[in-house]
Amino acid sequence: MNPIWLIRMAQWARNPPSPQRVKLVFGVIALCLLIFGYEWMFGWPEWLTPQKIKP
Structure with a gap:
């Protein structure tokens, strides 16, 4: 483990962290x-699948 994390x-x-920050993280x-x-x-979804354009 890196000492920076400690x-x-x-x-x-x-x-x-504030309760608002914790709620934000859990919401995300x-x-x-x-x-x-x-x-x-x-x-x-089929409409989000990219299609190759034929020249």
């Missing part, structure tokens, strides 16, 4: 999981 963890322990993670779940259940 310093960063010590700083977070002394000054934890939840949004990513929702998008992944939708794609897993229904597949990739």
Whole structure:
């Protein structure tokens, strides 16, 4: 483990992030999981698939 990560963890322990920041991070993670779940259940939309242009 890199010593920089130990310093960063010590700083977070002394000054934890605000509740708003924690909610934001969990919200972004939840949004990513929702998008992944939708794609897993229904597949990739056909209109988002790139097509090769024939010259």
